[in-house]
Amino acid sequence: MGKVKTILKYVASVFLVLLVSLCIYTFVVTDLMKKDYANVFGYTYFVVATGSMSGTIEVNDIIFVKITKDAKVNDIITFKNKDGSLITHRLVSKNGDKYITKGDVNNVSDEEISKDQMVGRVVNVVSPSFIIKSIAIFLIVFILLALFNFDQIIEKYILKEQKKNAKLPNDLFSNPNRIEEPSTGLTVTIALDEMEKIKDSNEEEADNVEATQEIEVLSFDDYMVEEPVKKKKRDTKEKETVDLVVSILKCKKNHVAKARMNKKWLTKYQYVYKLCQLLVNDNSIKLTEEINNPPFKEIYDYDLDRVGLTETIRNKIYDMPIYVFLRLLTYAILYNDDEMFDGIYKILKYKVQIDKDNKFKQISKNDKTASKQLHTLIEFMKKVSNRFDNKNVFELDKIERMVRIGNY
Numbered sequence: 001m002g003k004v005k006t007i008l009k010y011v012a013s014v015f016l017v018l019l020v021s022l023c024i025y026t027f028v029v030t031d032l033m034k035k036d037y038a039n040v041f042g043y044t045y046f047v048v049a050t051g052s053m054s055g056t057i058e059v060n061d062i063i064f065v066k067i068t069k070d071a072k073v074n075d076i077i078t079f080k081n082k083d084g085s086l087i088t089h090r091l092v093s094k095n096g097d098k099y100i101t102k103g104d105v106n107n108v109s110d111e112e113i114s115k116d117q118m119v120g121r122v123v124n125v126v127s128p129s130f131i132i133k134s135i136a137i138f139l140i141v142f143i144l145l146a147l148f149n150f151d152q153i154i155e156k157y158i159l160k161e162q163k164k165n166a167k168l169p170n171d172l173f174s175n176p177n178r179i180e181e182p183s184t185g186l187t188v189t190i191a192l193d194e195m196e197k198i199k200d201s202n203e204e205e206a207d208n209v210e211a212t213q214e215i216e217v218l219s220f221d222d223y224m225v226e227e228p229v230k231k232k233k234r235d236t237k238e239k240e241t242v243d244l245v246v247s248i249l250k251c252k253k254n255h256v257a258k259a260r261m262n263k264k265w266l267t268k269y270q271y272v273y274k275l276c277q278l279l280v281n282d283n284s285i286k287l288t289e290e291i292n293n294p295p296f297k298e299i300y301d302y303d304l305d306r307v308g309l310t311e312t313i314r315n316k317i318y319d320m321p322i323y324v325f326l327r328l329l330t331y332a333i334l335y336n337d338d339e340m341f342d343g344i345y346k347i348l349k350y351k352v353q354i355d356k357d358n359k360f361k362q363i364s365k366n367d368k369t370a371s372k373q374l375h376t377l378i379e380f381m382k383k384v385s386n387r388f389d390n391k392n393v394f395e396l397d398k399i400e401r402m403v404r405i406g407n408y
Contacts, residue, residue, distance in 0.1 A: 071094075089101035195334055198387060267295055299338060325347070381396065
């Protein structure tokens with residue numbers, strides 16, 4: 001459907017350009033250069049001023065004339081009279097280079113003209129009524145389409161401001177047939193204040209990382225520096241969204257001093273790390289597979305507003321690039337927030353499913369900011385695992401190796 005729209009838009013644009021060009025060309029030739037008519041690839045056109053050909057050609061009809069000196073008896077031709085006026089009559093007889101013409105409703109023939117006076121032969125006649133009917137048909141079709149698609153048109157053009165945040169389908173978070181299975185068994189204990197220190201120190205280090213190091217990590221051959229104003233605006237928007245979600249997580253877990261990561265959360269931690277590595281390796285096919293088939297069951301039918309995922313926040317998250325989604329999922333894991341993780345994951349899954357051109361599932365080689373953010377997240381996840389993994393259960397190095405060789 002998108003290709004059809006593109007083709008129609010292209011055809012309409014070409015037609016409009018040709019029409020405007022024709023009008024300009026005709027004006028230049030007839031008004032500025034003072035010629036009798038414009039020659040457009042061997043054709044010209046006139047508006048009929050009299051009714052001498054009534055029944056065949058009416059007053060105000062538009063005639064299209066092929067510029068030629070050859071004509072057969074009974075052809076309708078346009079010629080230049082002795083006084084310089086242009087006349088369109090029927091050729092009734094010819095004798096060598098001498099032509100006799102006559103209007104269909106006239107009683108007498110015209111004065112004899114020479115072949116040189118002939119402009120050309122009429123090949124088509126368009127009535128103003130035909131143009132008016134065509135416009136009327138177009139309007140009727142447009143009105144019918146408007147009636148059949150009234151709600152979509154209202155939503156798209158009239159209520160676009162009110163609906164600009166309504167990007168996610170209503171049933172994205174509801175499915176009565178699927179529930180999260182409980183899981184037990186502690187594997188690692190993480191002090192939240194220490195985890196926050198790791199996050200802050202890692203972000204500070206990331207600001208000092210040389211561009212060459214970032215490029216080397218992601219195996220980019222070349223890159224372009226993003227425009228400072230645009231980069232600053234994007235960074236601010238992403239930071240505001242991340243800070244907003246983290247603040248919600250902190251408020252919900254303000255009574256918790258330690259995050260206890262059970263087997264379920266460890267699986268999710270490894271899962272998010274695998275997504276990061278697939279993104280680094282630009283494997284959008286496997287990335288899509290993993291996101292559509294996660295190693296955990298999704299939660300459905302919970303109060304989104306109660307868990308902090310209001311419509312405004314959901315749509316803020318929806319507008320984020322993929323590396324921000326992965327960062328938010330990591331924070332939801334570390335704060336043990338099932339619903340927040342599940343809500344962010346569902347939006348991520350939806351965006352991957354509708355992303356047909358891989359713009360969301362890939363990081364451009366020229367996007368220095370995105371590569372830096374992804375590198376920062378990977379280093380942060382490694383530091384958390386190294387600091388608190390006393391049983392070798394995170395196994396992030398193994399995941400990284402497996403992703404690199406495509407064997408997992």
